[in-house]
Amino acid sequence: MNNILLHPVWGPLVLIGVFAAASILGYMIIKKVPSLLHTPLMSGMNALSGITVLGALIAGATSSNMIPSLILALAAAALAMVNVAGGFAVTHKMLRMFSKKDKEDAQE
Amino acid sequence: MNPILFYILSAVLSGLVLFGLSMQSKVKSAVSGNLVCVGVMCFAILLTLVNANAVFNWKLWAAMAVGAVISLIWAKKVKMIEMPQTVALLNGIGGLASALVGSIELVSSNSTVFADITAALALVIGAVTFSGSLVAALKLARIFDSRPSKLPGHSTISILLLALCLIGVALAAFGFRIASLIICTVCALLFGWLFALRVGGADMPVAISLLNSLSGVAGALAGMATANVLLVAVSGIVGSSGLLLTQIMCRAMNRRLMDILLGKTVAIGKTAEKQTDITAESSVKITVPEEEPIEQSPAFSLKNAKNIIIVPGYGMALSQAQHKVKELCSRLEANGASVRFAIHPVAGRMPGHMNVLLAEADIDYEQLYELESINDDFKGCDVVIVVGANDVMNPAAREAEGTPIYGMPILNVDEAPEVIICNYDLRPGYAGVENPLYSRSQGLRLLLGDAKESLEILIGEL
Numbered sequence: 001m002n003n004i005l006l007h008p009v010w011g012p013l014v015l016i017g018v019f020a021a022a023s024i025l026g027y028m029i030i031k032k033v034p035s036l037l038h039t040p041l042m043s044g045m046n047a048l049s050g051i052t053v054l055g056a057l058i059a060g061a062t063s064s065n066m067i068p069s070l071i072l073a074l075a076a077a078a079l080a081m082v083n084v085a086g087g088f089a090v091t092h093k094m095l096r097m098f099s100k101k102d103k104e105d106a107q108e
Numbered sequence: 109m110n111p112i113l114f115y116i117l118s119a120v121l122s123g124l125v126l127f128g129l130s131m132q133s134k135v136k137s138a139v140s141g142n143l144v145c146v147g148v149m150c151f152a153i154l155l156t157l158v159n160a161n162a163v164f165n166w167k168l169w170a171a172m173a174v175g176a177v178i179s180l181i182w183a184k185k186v187k188m189i190e191m192p193q194t195v196a197l198l199n200g201i202g203g204l205a206s207a208l209v210g211s212i213e214l215v216s217s218n219s220t221v222f223a224d225i226t227a228a229l230a231l232v233i234g235a236v237t238f239s240g241s242l243v244a245a246l247k248l249a250r251i252f253d254s255r256p257s258k259l260p261g262h263s264t265i266s267i268l269l270l271a272l273c274l275i276g277v278a279l280a281a282f283g284f285r286i287a288s289l290i291i292c293t294v295c296a297l298l299f300g301w302l303f304a305l306r307v308g309g310a311d312m313p314v315a316i317s318l319l320n321s322l323s324g325v326a327g328a329l330a331g332m333a334t335a336n337v338l339l340v341a342v343s344g345i346v347g348s349s350g351l352l353l354t355q356i357m358c359r360a361m362n363r364r365l366m367d368i369l370l371g372k373t374v375a376i377g378k379t380a381e382k383q384t385d386i387t388a389e390s391s392v393k394i395t396v397p398e399e400e401p402i403e404q405s406p407a408f409s410l411k412n413a414k415n416i417i418i419v420p421g422y423g424m425a426l427s428q429a430q431h432k433v434k435e436l437c438s439r440l441e442a443n444g445a446s447v448r449f450a451i452h453p454v455a456g457r458m459p460g461h462m463n464v465l466l467a468e469a470d471i472d473y474e475q476l477y478e479l480e481s482i483n484d485d486f487k488g489c490d491v492v493i494v495v496g497a498n499d500v501m502n503p504a505a506r507e508a509e510g511t512p513i514y515g516m517p518i519l520n521v522d523e524a525p526e527v528i529i530c531n532y533d534l535r536p537g538y539a540g541v542e543n544p545l546y547s548r549s550q551g552l553r554l555l556l557g558d559a560k561e562s563l564e565i566l567i568g569e570l
Contacts, residue, residue, distance in 0.1 A: 022344030032133040038460030048203040051342040055209035055330040061162035070201040074171040076208035081175030083202040089183035
């Protein structure tokens with residue numbers, strides 16, 4: 001696969017650039033979240049940090065003939081999914097609590 | 109899959125994450141915003157599996173299912189009061205996952221120098237996040253003593269461990285993979301442990317935010333090691349969010365991040381001596397309100413009050429008094445009073461802690477006001493009810509130069525004509541600074557003891 005990310009010079013540059021761009025954009029958008037919603041924001045971020053499951057999947061898919069690596073990869077995938085599912089569920093629970101009244105109003 | 113198509117899809121998904129997060133800045137759209145992020149996550153997992161030709165790899169699916177099922181059961185059971193430690197623990201697990209990905213990439217032989225370095229860094233930062241969050245969670249769950257604990261030579265050991273971590277990363281760059289793996293894992297775990305051990309209770313919001321940011325950085329590094337743009341982009345967003353919260357928390361406490369990291373929690377030496385004098389003095393004054401005529405019970409002023417502000421603090425969380433607060437609030441409103449809540453950004457143990465507890469008790473979020481928007485109204489209100497808050501309304505922050513809280517933005521509770529304080533005792537709060545409000549001679553009622561019981565008395569008298 002002719003993948004630019006595996007290029008010895010361009011790969012790192014692109015990856016670091018993407019990191020910087022995402023951080024700056026994220027910073028600008030998250031700045032608008034009011035302190036009222038900071039706890040759900042944090043648990044939502046916990047869930048998003050479970051995106052590391054992608055790394056675990058890649059590692060697991062490529063290391064299927066190396067048993068120790070495979071076990072580590074599967075453990076990482078399971079742990080990351082704890083983050084993803086748990087984080088989103090907890091966030092959902094909290095956000096629903098905040099908007100409970102709005103829903104009741106809508107139903108009336 | 110064609111790499112170009114993969115990049116385009118990654119960019120779209122990252123954009124959708126940002127869109128979902130922007131929806132989370134309004135209460136009304138926040139639930140949908142969260143669901144957008146859930147959708148992105150599912151699609152990202154599928155995309156990655158397709159890209160790695162592993163859609164039918166049942167082991168991967170099984171591992172993911174195990175993690176998801178366990179955490180969904182856990183999330184269903186978790187109570188709002190346990191939210192700070194839940195957030196900390198989840199954060200730690202995310203760090204551990206990134207550390208594992210880093211270690212796998214580190215030992216795999218067919219990688220570039222850049223991949224080796226980023227893998228080692230992901231391992232280090234992930235491990236620090238894991239052990240740091242674990243200690244933070246144990247402290248928040250009050251299994252560990254929440255006071256900052258300092259070992260002999262704490263700073264020296266920390267710096268030494270950090271240096272060893274860097275050496276471990278350097279070893280990875282020169283191809284000594286196994287040595288790097290061992291040094292990085294051990295030193296980073298110890299460093300994270302020592303780091304969180306030194307952070308005290310009220311500094312927890314800062315520590316959690318910072319660890320949140322680190323878990324993002326660890327993920328991004330794991331993404332660089334596995335050359336996955338999507339992982340790098342989303343983790344970058346997580347990292348910046350944590351950093352932003354850290355900044356907000358530091359500003360709200362008027363603390364420098366470095367002071368908290370170095371455990372300069374309270375200037376114990378001089379201030380402690382001064383405080384003992386003040387305590388002796390103030391204990392005399394405190395008795396004054398109790399000597400007032402009995403017919404002027406706290407409820408008397410509440411009955412006639414039209415404009416009431418409630419200030420909640422960590423004490424409310426400790427005694428789980430939020431439902432009693434709601435009951436009191438409903439009573440007062442039935443009396444024709446307007447009730448508002450003044451919420452200090454660092455009240456409690458994590459960003460937004462008070463808001464979550466009050467929302468749990470069915471208090472309308474439109475009644476919750478931030479420091480800046482309500483601070484000028486304390487003058488004009490009739491009564492302020494303080495429920496388990498101390499440092500966030502300590503007027504010493506304005507006057508007492510040299511104390512740890514000097515310069516910290518506070519709620520102007522002292523400007524109110526009438527203050528009812530439902531605190532456990534009159535000891536100084538976390539910052540260790542005596543609160544001059546307690547010795548005020550007029551317009552002060554003290555209901556000491558468990559906040560829940562104090563509120564019950566108030567409700568009973570109404």
